[in-house]
Amino acid sequence: MLTTRTFLFVFLSICCFAAPLFPLSPQIDSAVSLLVAQDYAGASHRLESILSKRPEDFDALYMSLATRQTRILDYESYTIEGQRYYAYADSILTTLTRRLPALRGHDSLRCLFYIGNIHGGKSIMLAKNEKWITAISMAYSSVKILDEVIERDADFHAAYLGTGVFDFYLSKSLKWLPTFGNKESQGIKKIRVATRAPFPYNLVAKNSLCWIMMEQGKLAMADSIAETVTRVMPMNTIFLRIRALIAMYRKNWVQARVLSSKLIELSSDRKPVNWSDMTCGYRILVNAYDGLGEKEKAISEARKAFGLAIPKKYKEIPYIREHLGNIEAIVTPYGHPAR
Numbered sequence: 001m002l003t004t005r006t007f008l009f010v011f012l013s014i015c016c017f018a019a020p021l022f023p024l025s026p027q028i029d030s031a032v033s034l035l036v037a038q039d040y041a042g043a044s045h046r047l048e049s050i051l052s053k054r055p056e057d058f059d060a061l062y063m064s065l066a067t068r069q070t071r072i073l074d075y076e077s078y079t080i081e082g083q084r085y086y087a088y089a090d091s092i093l094t095t096l097t098r099r100l101p102a103l104r105g106h107d108s109l110r111c112l113f114y115i116g117n118i119h120g121g122k123s124i125m126l127a128k129n130e131k132w133i134t135a136i137s138m139a140y141s142s143v144k145i146l147d148e149v150i151e152r153d154a155d156f157h158a159a160y161l162g163t164g165v166f167d168f169y170l171s172k173s174l175k176w177l178p179t180f181g182n183k184e185s186q187g188i189k190k191i192r193v194a195t196r197a198p199f200p201y202n203l204v205a206k207n208s209l210c211w212i213m214m215e216q217g218k219l220a221m222a223d224s225i226a227e228t229v230t231r232v233m234p235m236n237t238i239f240l241r242i243r244a245l246i247a248m249y250r251k252n253w254v255q256a257r258v259l260s261s262k263l264i265e266l267s268s269d270r271k272p273v274n275w276s277d278m279t280c281g282y283r284i285l286v287n288a289y290d291g292l293g294e295k296e297k298a299i300s301e302a303r304k305a306f307g308l309a310i311p312k313k314y315k316e317i318p319y320i321r322e323h324l325g326n327i328e329a330i331v332t333p334y335g336h337p338a339r
Contacts, residue, residue, distance in 0.1 A: 025050070028059055035063075036200050038237065038270070040071040058099055062114040065092045069121050074238060076276040076319050082125045089125075093118045109152055113159055116145030120162055139166060157197035161205050164190025168212060188212065203229060210242050219246050237266050237277050248284045253291040260284035275314045279305060279323035286327050295334055302331045 027050050034043035044067050050060040065088060072081050093115065100111050119142035126135035143166045149159040168187025191212070194205035206225050213222035223246045229239040244263050247256035263281035267274045282305035289298035305327050314320060 028057075028063060031060075031063055031067075032200065035067055035070060036203070036233075037235070038074060040067055040074075041271075043067045056099075058096055058111055058114070061092055061095060062118075065089055065118065065121070074277075075274055076317055077314070078125065079317060080313055086122060086125045089118050089122050093122075109149060109156065112145060112152075113149050113156070116142050116149065116159070116162065119145060136170070139170070142166075157194055158201040158204075159194075160190040161194035161197070161201065161208060164188065164192075164194060165208055207238065207242075210239075214242075214246065214249075219250050222246055223250075235266060237263060237270075237274065240266070241277055241280060244281065244284045248287050251291060253288045256284050257288040257292070260288060275308070275310050276317065276319055276323075278308065279310075279320050279327075282308075283323040283326050286330055290330050299331050299334060302327045 027046060031043045031046040031050070034040075034046060044064065047060050047064045047067065050057055051064065054060065068081070068085055068088065072078060072085060096111055096115050096118070100108065100115065103111050119138055123135045123138035123142060126132075126138060143163050146159045146162045149156050150163070164187045166187070167183040167190060188209075191205055191208050195202050195209070197205060206229060210222045210225050213219070213225065223243055226239045226242045226246070229236060230243060233239070240259060240263050244256060244259035247253075247259055260281045260283075263277055264285065267277040267281060282301060286298050286301050286305070289295070289301060305324065310320065
């Protein structure tokens, strides 16, 4: 059975780094670069500037939603921003659906792809509110639209990601239903096709493959995939977090210490601070020192973690509570509580 965390992370990553697939304006290209660099405020400002001059620009309109989606994924702030996102997604979806009939050629195909992705993003927010039946229904709608995109253009590689993720996870969870069966291998093949998509959708496909490989216990393969991204994008914390977690799972404590320290450093420098990455980094670092037998350093780093000025609303995020709980569980048996 797939975990809630993995399904949400991977399915939302369908829309992560979402960029137009065909050459468009240099202004949108620059917004994409800012988005990939995790400068969400800069990307949003650039897109607002475009829309103030060209409100009919449906690429910029979708990109403004994609920027919000990616920030929510990155900060894991589903419970904080979910409702506002859902309302904004509905407004963008209504606009794109109205414009679609008048579009032709690549414009029509691209707009249809955006609509499919918006359905996928909405399914995530529903799932975070534990409205699973509606969430799965919305995800299914997303895949039907993406399948239509593929039928119209089999070389539209980015569309294979959404259908591949759906095949892998939903068939795995619902294989007991005759209509699903076992489509895990088929799903992975589709995701691999998506790695041939234009930048930055190839990154999204690699992100999905990493999480799938991790779930299957293929940690070395997942680390290899993530390393190909961090080699050329060393400041990207999304793939750095993956590598740090893998090092912890493999009990490669020296590498876990190095990668988690870098994750903490990069997270603390971001504005606003990414508290989810920060606490995850400390969790891995405390585990690393514990694994290396350096108990005093583990306690010292744990105290730093519990001394973070995390805003109250972020302390309620499940993953942050999980990270802090894991840290406390490690150091409490030492007789030196971290709090």
